[in-house]
Amino acid sequence: MSVQANARPIIIKRKKVVGGGGHHGGAWKVAYADFVTAMMAFFMLMWLLNATTEQQRKGLSDYFSPTIPISRTSGGGDGNFGGSTVFSEDTLPQNGTGASAQRPTESQQARGDSGMSDEGDIAAQDEVFSSLEALLVGHGGESKVMENELRHVTTRLTDEGLVIELFSTEDAQLFEPRTNTPTALLRSLASLIAETSRTVSNGIAVEGHVAAEPIVLANNLTWDRSADQASVMRVLLEQSAIEPERIKRVTGHADRQPATARNPMSIRNNRLEVILLR
Secondary structure, eight states, X not given: OHHHHTSOOOOOOOXXXXXXXXXXXXXXXXXXXXXXXXXXXXXXXXXXHHHSXXXXXXXXXXXXXXXXXXXXXXXSSSSTTTTOOSOHHHHHHHHTSOOOSSSOOTTOOOOSOOOOOOHHHHHHHHHHHHHHHHHHHXXXXXXXXXXXXXXXXXXXXXXXXXXXXXXXOSSOOSBSTTSOOBOHHHHHHHHHHHHHHTTXXXXXXXXXXXXXXXXXXXXXXXXXXXXXXXXXXXXXXXXXXXXXXXEEEXXXXXXXXXXXXXXXXXXXXXXXXXXXXX
């Protein structure tokens, strides 16, 4: 009995063998990283499309697929161009055989640059427009009356230029109701805009907008009224010492571009836009 008590215990180990080779590798991590990178690139692309202008997008496109042989001032050798620049804007004026966008001929024969401003010119023009905005709004501190007038003015900077919008309100309108007769308010605003616009030489476009009619008419008079009101604004600007040559466009948009789309008949849609073009 004592011998049996002193015997060593028997321990049985069961080892589980798993087939398949153990470690499975990290290929899925590489695939996931590629997916995340692709999604980031996609969202950056969408952001760039939304945050850049047409000119900036064209510049980005040219950067990744350049069309210039070597540089802006060299054709790259003694071949067809003889080492000269491929841009006619640089060579034709020097050789006396053509014109540039800055000094065009009567037949507009320049064949090189499109004449679009580069980034430096755009920034400089934006700075000028910002100064004009400040100058226009700055008139509001002169008197109480002027502040009331500027309640009818909003400005915004677009790719086309500086848009100065004049709009009617319930208590003060730009034209006599349902006519093309300008009120004293519009005459004062036209004088103010002309005074500000005389500090630059940019071309000017005038656009007219009116509210929709409450009923459907066989003859839609909103086209004629918006065009006539834009023409009246043009005349007021010219009477305020704006050179007629600076007026590049007078347009009537009828009721097709309402400022308050939820209520096309709102008086807020009766407005004029004076655009200082780039």
